[in-house]
Amino acid sequence: MSFLPVPREPLHRVAVTGGTHGNEMCGIYLAQHWLQAPEELRRASFSAVPILANPAATAACRRYVDQDLNRSFTLTILGSTATPNDPYEVTRAQELNQLLGPKGTDRAFDFILDLHNTTANTGVCLISEASCTSFNLYLCHYLQLQNPGLPCRFLLYDPPGTETYSLNSVSKNGICLEMGPQPQGVLRADVCTQMRALVASILDFVELFNQGTAFPAFEMDIYRCIGSVDFPRSSDGDLVGTVHPQLQDHDFEPLKPGDPIFKLFSGEDILYEGDSIVYPVFINEAAYYEKRVAFLKSEKFQVSVPALPGLTSSSPVAP
Amino acid sequence: MSFLPVPREPLHRVAVTGGTHGNEMCGIYLAQHWLQAPEELRRASFSAVPILANPAATAACRRYVDQDLNRSFTLTILGSTATPNDPYEVTRAQELNQLLGPKGTDRAFDFILDLHNTTANTGVCLISEASCTSFNLYLCHYLQLQNPGLPCRFLLYDPPGTETYSLNSVSKNGICLEMGPQPQGVLRADVCTQMRALVASILDFVELFNQGTAFPAFEMDIYRCIGSVDFPRSSDGDLVGTVHPQLQDHDFEPLKPGDPIFKLFSGEDILYEGDSIVYPVFINEAAYYEKRVAFLKSEKFQVSVPALPGLTSSSPVAP
Numbered sequence: 001m002s003f004l005p006v007p008r009e010p011l012h013r014v015a016v017t018g019g020t021h022g023n024e025m026c027g028i029y030l031a032q033h034w035l036q037a038p039e040e041l042r043r044a045s046f047s048a049v050p051i052l053a054n055p056a057a058t059a060a061c062r063r064y065v066d067q068d069l070n071r072s073f074t075l076t077i078l079g080s081t082a083t084p085n086d087p088y089e090v091t092r093a094q095e096l097n098q099l100l101g102p103k104g105t106d107r108a109f110d111f112i113l114d115l116h117n118t119t120a121n122t123g124v125c126l127i128s129e130a131s132c133t134s135f136n137l138y139l140c141h142y143l144q145l146q147n148p149g150l151p152c153r154f155l156l157y158d159p160p161g162t163e164t165y166s167l168n169s170v171s172k173n174g175i176c177l178e179m180g181p182q183p184q185g186v187l188r189a190d191v192c193t194q195m196r197a198l199v200a201s202i203l204d205f206v207e208l209f210n211q212g213t214a215f216p217a218f219e220m221d222i223y224r225c226i227g228s229v230d231f232p233r234s235s236d237g238d239l240v241g242t243v244h245p246q247l248q249d250h251d252f253e254p255l256k257p258g259d260p261i262f263k264l265f266s267g268e269d270i271l272y273e274g275d276s277i278v279y280p281v282f283i284n285e286a287a288y289y290e291k292r293v294a295f296l297k298s299e300k301f302q303v304s305v306p307a308l309p310g311l312t313s314s315s316p317v318a319p
Numbered sequence: 320m321s322f323l324p325v326p327r328e329p330l331h332r333v334a335v336t337g338g339t340h341g342n343e344m345c346g347i348y349l350a351q352h353w354l355q356a357p358e359e360l361r362r363a364s365f366s367a368v369p370i371l372a373n374p375a376a377t378a379a380c381r382r383y384v385d386q387d388l389n390r391s392f393t394l395t396i397l398g399s400t401a402t403p404n405d406p407y408e409v410t411r412a413q414e415l416n417q418l419l420g421p422k423g424t425d426r427a428f429d430f431i432l433d434l435h436n437t438t439a440n441t442g443v444c445l446i447s448e449a450s451c452t453s454f455n456l457y458l459c460h461y462l463q464l465q466n467p468g469l470p471c472r473f474l475l476y477d478p479p480g481t482e483t484y485s486l487n488s489v490s491k492n493g494i495c496l497e498m499g500p501q502p503q504g505v506l507r508a509d510v511c512t513q514m515r516a517l518v519a520s521i522l523d524f525v526e527l528f529n530q531g532t533a534f535p536a537f538e539m540d541i542y543r544c545i546g547s548v549d550f551p552r553s554s555d556g557d558l559v560g561t562v563h564p565q566l567q568d569h570d571f572e573p574l575k576p577g578d579p580i581f582k583l584f585s586g587e588d589i590l591y592e593g594d595s596i597v598y599p600v601f602i603n604e605a606a607y608y609e610k611r612v613a614f615l616k617s618e619k620f621q622v623s624v625p626a627l628p629g630l631t632s633s634s635p636v637a638p
Contacts, residue, residue: 029558029561032557033584061609062381181502184504184605185503185606186502186603186605187558187562187603188561188562188567190567192561193582242348242507242511245508245509265348265352284505284507286505287504
């Protein structure tokens, strides 16, 4: 497991995006609030830009209108010629790419923090693509130190294809802050307050980094997604059972071969048949039924992260 | 508070409906299961008919397609002349009225049990319109005795207008079984298993009633909906806060004047300004944001229910 090196320049162009999925309410209401009160996202060396990523889906209180926006930031989609019949999210992805990218270029934003909620009991989870830099590891470790009682997991998620497709992949470096459980369409004050505090901590960390703070070495457990498991279905594709009560709500806990994973409507238990322990994530997430995912499987391992020297005065200063 | 007298005839024509709202998953999957395995709904004196009430909304995993089906069973809608431009749920309500009604006639089903889920922490709740008979009280008391550890509340809900509009209002007598919390679009095995057992108990009770069982007198706490409270909003109608953490998840618990009900994004608490204790229900239900309802207010009172003699042999027998 190797990460790209941390950039040696301060991060000045930072965006905080909410409502990439239009029924994940914390990011939606926080983004709308910050659009009215942007000073909350201001630090000495930068001001993060709040963005409501999918306004049409937000207005409809649906994950998306035509297609999943957070799967729409491929270079193919972003580079396609616009037509009047484009799906809404294709048009919106191209707009956001103009605003925050273009993806893969020097003009792209330095960092996008994309806010999400899940119906699964993930707690606080930072999701990073493997193509990101180890900046994300230092960031996660900082949040863990700031919030000692709070499990704050780091999940590596590589898209099944060869290309990244998430909103935060548009920036030079980015991360997704995922928090659950929260039902779709519901804004829980406890989850929202915690997300707001974590965003503040993340911006504080960027500020420390920009100011030239050095960070010591550490070791950290991280999870890497290695596949998914579908619900039990009939030959017609209909569900014939659901997530087993012994698995439900146990995100990030070890699942051993032989443990129950599904309860069929017939009463029968379906057991996990893998060869080794995995760590299920996004267990029974509402949006994943249509993606044929009852849960993601991850493996857990420890990484040793070397000390990060502070940015030197020869680094470019804030514009 | 007075209820109509219990019918003195056995209930032979019974339906169990799920998916009246297409993203409340327990009733959907139970109805689909029973359509394949109807023997589970069979008792000696009757067989309940399973019905998937809103197939189009279920396929889209949305509460409704064009309008809320469970607000569409007014005599005005049911009696209107069908046109090709009718909203989907108007057409479907008329179809269900032909199948289970016509509402208000002797040909209507004796009993409809309509299955619902909520994102609110209601636990198990039976919702009855005041126009129903006291049969529903005996039924609720039976469930309470069968499940001593389980709060099983009885909520009287009178529609704000003068006319009933729910699916179960099509039958001569009916009730809604509401269970939460469960996110929209998610099927939790624990909630589903409990709903399935409660439906079995309800059918058992109907069977006991049909067989001529007498039921002793009892006293019971019931809740009556007396109004609703909207979220705090800006002059544009946007939310400026959400349900206070001290109120969230406390359905059916007393709310006193001066207790906090909302937390504004500014940090300020909004306190309850009523004159007396109320019992909030459906706190932060996802589907009620668009209805401008943060929670319903109910009052709690005790009813004394007299003994119910068994149906005599002079009552009509099973056909």
